[in-house]
Amino acid sequence: MEHTLSGRRFLGAVGVVVLVTGLFGAWIGLDIGGARVTLWVDDGLTPLAALIACVLCFRARARHCGRMRLFWSLLACAAASWTFAEVVWGYYALVLNVEVPVPSWADVGYLSAIPLTVAALVVHPGTSGSGTRKARWVSDGLVVATALLFISWELVLGPLWRSADLSTWTGVVALAYPFGDVVIVFFIVLAIRGMSGADRLSLWCLLAALLVMALSDSIFSYLTEVAKYTSGDLIDTGWVAAYLGIALAAFSSQSGSVVMARAEQSRPSLVALISPLLPVLLALSVAAVEIRLGHHLDRAAWLMVFGLIALVLVRQGLMVLELLAHSRDTQAGLMQRLTNAALGGAQAGEDPGSGYQAGGYEPL
Numbered sequence: 001m002e003h004t005l006s007g008r009r010f011l012g013a014v015g016v017v018v019l020v021t022g023l024f025g026a027w028i029g030l031d032i033g034g035a036r037v038t039l040w041v042d043d044g045l046t047p048l049a050a051l052i053a054c055v056l057c058f059r060a061r062a063r064h065c066g067r068m069r070l071f072w073s074l075l076a077c078a079a080a081s082w083t084f085a086e087v088v089w090g091y092y093a094l095v096l097n098v099e100v101p102v103p104s105w106a107d108v109g110y111l112s113a114i115p116l117t118v119a120a121l122v123v124h125p126g127t128s129g130s131g132t133r134k135a136r137w138v139s140d141g142l143v144v145a146t147a148l149l150f151i152s153w154e155l156v157l158g159p160l161w162r163s164a165d166l167s168t169w170t171g172v173v174a175l176a177y178p179f180g181d182v183v184i185v186f187f188i189v190l191a192i193r194g195m196s197g198a199d200r201l202s203l204w205c206l207l208a209a210l211l212v213m214a215l216s217d218s219i220f221s222y223l224t225e226v227a228k229y230t231s232g233d234l235i236d237t238g239w240v241a242a243y244l245g246i247a248l249a250a251f252s253s254q255s256g257s258v259v260m261a262r263a264e265q266s267r268p269s270l271v272a273l274i275s276p277l278l279p280v281l282l283a284l285s286v287a288a289v290e291i292r293l294g295h296h297l298d299r300a301a302w303l304m305v306f307g308l309i310a311l312v313l314v315r316q317g318l319m320v321l322e323l324l325a326h327s328r329d330t331q332a333g334l335m336q337r338l339t340n341a342a343l344g345g346a347q348a349g350e351d352p353g354s355g356y357q358a359g360g361y362e363p364l
Contacts, residue, residue, distance in 0.1 A: 010252050017244045017245065021240055021244060024045060039093060039231055042236050043086075043231060044094075046090075046240055046243070047083055047087045050243045052244070053246040053247040053250065054083050056251050057079050057247075060253045067123050071120050072250065073120075075117065075120040078112075078116035079243070081109045081110070081112040082110065082113050092104065111176055114177075114181075117184050118180075122187065136318040136322055139314055139318055140276040143312060143315055144276055145183070145189070147279035147308060150287070151282065152178050153300060153301055154287070155218070156178060156218040156219070157178055177218070181214030188203070188206060188207045206245070206246060209244075209248070210245075210246075212238050212241050213242035215238060216235055216238030216242065219235050223235065280308060283305075287305060
């Protein structure tokens with residue numbers, strides 16, 4: 001009954017997140033009430049969403065102990081940095097009524113949240129472990145991160161790199177967001193690969209939120225570089241969705257339900273085998289389309305492609321080693337059980353009174 005109620009609460013929270021995000025996007029997209037009203041809705045609700053994420057992360061911290069408590073503490077600090085950045089952004093846009101400069105004090109909050117989020121994921125129990133299983137988790141994270149980096153490079157980062165002036169803070173800030181997001185995605189994938197239990201759902205919500213934030217950051221960097229971004233843009237819906245996704249992850253986190261995947265002895269599931277390869281297929285599809293359209297991949301792109309292929313081969317090799325180790329552990333466990341059973345039977349046969357007891361007789 002408690003599990004059913006928990007599931008209903010989670011579905012209700014998902015419904016609220018989807019509804020609020022949809023209404024926000026519709027308001028921004030339709031420009032309801034005019035430009036000024038839309039700007040107030042945008043720059044008013046975005047910091048509120050970040051603040052909700054911050055409060056719920058601190059609440060999740062209170063439900064946990066040990067490394068999970070530290071994880072939620074650092075993530076709450078990251079959410080606090082995002083809240084500060086959104087408030088500063090709103091101050092520029094609503095109070096000073098000026099275009100937010102790049103860089104600005106808001107960028108201090110946005111960029112400070114990246115190392116805090118990475119630190120949170122580093123201390124997460126899912127990123128600890130040892131042996132072949134941990135090596136495969138790391139390779140899975142590297143495969144996904146490299147695939148996303150290649151896609152981002154081809155669509156956003158490459159053009160930015162070639163056009164941005166890296167001798168200025170504007171160019172550095174524009175590139176820092178997408179690169180930082182790729183690092184975050186690597187660690188969140190690593191954490192998910194190393195977790196089992198109910199709280200894995202919370203991590204999936206966090207992954208979805210951070211992916212939405214990464215996409216929004218990349219589009220923002222591109223629009224900023226081509227001078228087409230303004231406050232009240234539809235892309236701002238992505239950040240509201242990301243903050244509410246983080247809030248949903250904190251809301252759905254359950255104390256005591258998170259355990260390291262001590263499935264060190266269990267076989268990898270079909271999902272575990274296939275899921276890291278999906279971003280690879282997407283990255284290779286992007287490469288194929290680029291070549292088909294006559295666009296030449298630059299040296300950095302080719303290095304990422306070859307690096308991605310090498311990582312996939314390493315990952316498959318580790319998968320084979322893991323399956324072989326699992327097979328050996330299973331056979332050893334079976335032999336141990338058979339040996340214990342045989343020894344137990346022998347000891348029972350040596351007991352002088354055991355036969356009488358088994359037959360229902362008492363010794364004289």
